[in-house]
Amino acid sequence: MDVVQLVADFGFPVVMVIGLGYFVYFVWQTITNVIDPAVQDMKATIIRLTDQLRLLDQDMIRLQEKVNTVIELREADPVPSKHEEKENGSGQKI
Secondary structure: OOHHHHHHHHOHHHHHHHHHHHHHHHHHHHHHHHHHHHHHHHHHHHHHHHHHHHHHHHHHHHHHHHHHHHHHHHHHOOOOOOOOOOEOOOOOEO
């Protein structure tokens, strides 16, 4: 049927209410069938990425603790390394 004929038979408000009802149904179906599954997949991905970020943060904390320990040990034991040994003018190492 033609839209003009429907408007002539039933009136503009009735035809528009039916059209809006179909629009609401279409949007509801799209949200239910397309958007909700995508949102659920994104939630799972975000949870997985958050867990990986926490693990990375824990690894960074462990690495920082190891670096701090090495720095403390080097400061406590003043043994010169090969790079720090230099010769003075008389040929002796200082």
